[in-house]
Amino acid sequence: MNPDLHLSQFDYELPQELIAQSPAAHRIDSRLLHLDAGGALHDRQFVDLPTLLRKGDLLVFNDTRVIKARLRGHKETGGRVEVLIERVTGPDTALAHIKASKSPRPGSKLILADAFIAVVAGRQGELFELTFPERVLDLLDRHGATPLPPYIEHAAQPEDDERYQTVYAREPGAVAAPTAGLHFDQDMLAGLAAQGIAQAFVTLHVGAGTFQPVRVENLSQHIMHAEHYSVPRETIEQVLATRAAGGRVIAVGTTSVRALESAALHADTQHIAEGDTRLFITPGYRYAWVDALITNFHLPQSTLLMLVSALAGMEAIQRAYAHAVQSRYRFFSYGDAMFIESPTT
Numbered sequence: 325m326n327p328d329l330h331l332s333q334f335d336y337e338l339p340q341e342l343i344a345q346s347p348a349a350h351r352i353d354s355r356l357l358h359l360d361a362g363g364a365l366h367d368r369q370f371v372d373l374p375t376l377l378r379k380g381d382l383l384v385f386n387d388t389r390v391i392k393a394r395l396r397g398h399k400e401t402g403g404r405v406e407v408l409i410e411r412v413t414g415p416d417t418a419l420a421h422i423k424a425s426k427s428p429r430p431g432s433k434l435i436l437a438d439a440f441i442a443v444v445a446g447r448q449g450e451l452f453e454l455t456f457p458e459r460v461l462d463l464l465d466r467h468g469a470t471p472l473p474p475y476i477e478h479a480a481q482p483e484d485d486e487r488y489q490t491v492y493a494r495e496p497g498a499v500a501a502p503t504a505g506l507h508f509d510q511d512m513l514a515g516l517a518a519q520g521i522a523q524a525f526v527t528l529h530v531g532a533g534t535f536q537p538v539r540v541e542n543l544s545q546h547i548m549h550a551e552h553y554s555v556p557r558e559t560i561e562q563v564l565a566t567r568a569a570g571g572r573v574i575a576v577g578t579t580s581v582r583a584l585e586s587a588a589l590h591a592d593t594q595h596i597a598e599g600d601t602r603l604f605i606t607p608g609y610r611y612a613w614v615d616a617l618i619t620n621f622h623l624p625q626s627t628l629l630m631l632v633s634a635l636a637g638m639e640a641i642q643r644a645y646a647h648a649v650q651s652r653y654r655f656f657s658y659g660d661a662m663f664i665e666s667p668t669t
Contacts, residue, residue: 325606325608326607327542327544329542329543329544329607330541330542331538331540331625332541332625334624334625334626334629334630334633336624336645336646336649338624342654342655343655343656344655344657345476346478347487347506348658351507351508351509352509352512354369354370354659354661355367355368355369355653355654356368356369356373356661357661357663358376358663358665359636359641359644359662360665362667363637363643363667365644367651370661373512373618374515374519377521377574378571379519380522380571380572381521381566381571381572381574382524382563382572383521383574383576383618384523384524384563384575384576384584385502385505385523385576385580386490386502386505386526386527386576386577386579387495387526387527388496388497388527388529388530389489389494389495389496389497390470390471390488390489390493390499390500390501391409391412391461391464391465391468391496391497391498391499392464392465392468392471392485393464393468393471394406394409394468394470394471395407395408395437395468395469396436396469397434397438398435399424399433399434399435400432400433400434400435403424403425403426404424404425405422405424406422406423406424407420407421407423407436407442407454408420408422408423409460409464410451410499410532410533411497412461412496412497414460415459416455416456416457417445417454417455417456417460418453418454418456418460419453420451420454421452421532422444422452427452428452429444430444430447431443432444434454437467439466440457440458440463440467442454442455442457443455461496470484470485471499471500472488473500473535473656473657474535475656476657476658487658488501488657488658490508491508491509491510492505492508492525497527497552498528498530498531499530499531500530500531500534500535500657501657502576502579503577503620503658504576504580504618504619504620504661505577506657506658507618507661522562522566522571524558524559524562525556525559526554526555526556526559526587527554527555528553528554528579528582528583528601529551529553530579531549531550531551533549534551538625538626538627546604546627547602548602548627549602550602551582551600551601552598552601553582553583553597553600554583554596555583555584555586555597557596560587560597563584563613572615572616573615574614574615574617574618575614575618576618577617578617578619578628578632581605581617581631581635582601582605585605585611585612586599586601586603588612588613589612604627604630605627605630605631606630606633606634607630607633607634607638608634609634611635614666615666615668616663616664617632617635617662617664618664619632619661619662620656620662621653621659621660621662623656629641632662632664635666637667648660648662
């Protein structure tokens with residue numbers, strides 16, 4: 325990593341009112357800021373995306389499914405607790421963040437949703453190991469709430485259960501949505517396939533760490549949070565075939581980028597690539613498999629802003645974000661999208 329990269333280089337001023345608090349009326353209704361390979365900016369609508377893609381391109385989606393990871397309850401002693409599952413580690417076990425006036429000790433019992441008892445088995449750093457009385461995913465589905473990001477000010481509503489989930493989600497495990505995918509509906513996916521745009525899938529279970537701020541000024545000192553990913557053999561073969569034929573590999577979301585680039589770095593390309601990734605992509609990183617990216621707008625000073633800056637260049641991204649603010653684009657998870665083409669494509 326470039327030792328001269330500093331957190332303050334990835335800051336920008338964002339008016340609070342541009343943070344989207346709810347999704348567009350329909351998934352495909354968002355705006356799309358197109359940053360082309362020559363560095364030019366184009367104001368478009370998301371429905372224009374098919375005109376920007378070419379036969380032979382490959383779209384790679386993250387098929388993780390957001391679980392209802394937020395639970396409220398109280399300790400045996402009466403103190404209130406809020407639990408946010410970070411990762412399901414087994415049929416009846418999970419790692420979680422716990423908000424409480426006093427951290428619960430190992431052996432403590434938590435009465436959650438007035439429905440069941442979870443036991444604190446231990447700790448792993450800032451996370452608590454919890455044991456549940458039955459399958460974690462079943463309990464969360466019945467009693468949990470959709471874990472909206474911290475910058476969305478309303479509590480999760482029934483409509484959020486649908487809209488904070490991609491239409492192709494199938495592998496449960498994420499506690500935050502791969503939000504670039506929220507713009508696609510089934511009709512657009514079918515239309516893209518008919519146009520000759522191939523589609524492939526990876527799985528990366530987005531953790532709550534995606535919202536954690538970077539706490540060091542010198543980025544070489546930042547420790548990236550870990551997320552579990554899986555890239556199936558079929559997807560690896562599609563990526564390699566697309567690149568060999570001169571097509572573009574277009575990641576839908578930064579989570580797809582992290583999964584693909586982790587696979588490129590560590591995979592035997594004849595087999596599935598999976599594991600935990602702490603890949604931290606910053607300017608100077610050379611992309612192995614990803615040629616372009618569909619993504620939402622990212623928080624100031626975030627690792628995701630660094631990732632897109634590595635793809636398009638710092639100056640180009642700074643220009644794009646300044647334009648987006650001036651043009652009143654909607655930011656973050658429920659906001660508008662960008663289509664970023666690498667200058668090398």
